[in-house]
Amino acid sequence: MTLHLIKLCVGVENIADLQRSIDRRIASGKGGAHDYIHATRMMPKRAEEILDGGSLYWVIKGSIQVRQRILELRSLSGADGLKRCGIVLEPLLHPVRPVPRRVFQGWRYLLADDAPPDLSGDQAEDVPAELMAQLVSLGLA
Template identity: 50%
Template sequence: MTIHLVKLCVGIESFEHLQSFREARATSPESPSQHVTRMWPKREPELLEGGSLYWVIKGVIQARQRIHSLEEKIGEDGIRRCAILMEPALIRTQPATRRAFQGWRYLKPEDAPADLFRSTRAEDELPAHLAAALGEIGVL
């Protein structure tokens, strides 16, 4: 059974800001994105069965990246950390509000917001907070 992760995207203002941040850090367009975290997910096999990392930007899930693999990283302080390697493609999702939390949380597939497809123009026309409010009442 697949499971996902949800993570706050601290310091990022919008989907476009996250996209440009990721592109600036990539060594090549095909190179995987990575996010290093202190804790190693205990549900690793489920994550690697098609899981994604869902990004919370300004209190709203707005994007996801498919998880490719997990790698051990030892910091300069000697502490073992987990690098979450993700496919470089950043996929817009239906907006879904989330309260602040520390670290990451598991996200069940049935609770994950749906992807927004390129033919959907709502992401270009509405601010994220408004789209999230409309999504909560079932309009978007």
């Protein structure tokens, strides 16, 4: 059964801002020639389920707004000598139906049944994410 991860996207204002950040990191070659890697402290114990089609869902400004497909989980060593998990992500962002989410530390597992559905191209472009989040919180979307 597919399992996802959810994580706060700190320092990002919106999906377009996240995409610019991804594009800059890939262009700089940081993490490998074509890899986009997000480093985090803990390696998921349920890696097999995550690698069975899982995604990383990003919480931006208080709501889940977008996901990236997880391609690989790598063991990394930081400059401080501590082991970390490198989450290799597809650089393509998939906007999802915004769902409010409270602040938390690190990452959390997200069951496939609890993951918000992707927005179609028209939905993703027609309504700004902040407005969609407000509509969802009011039960209107």
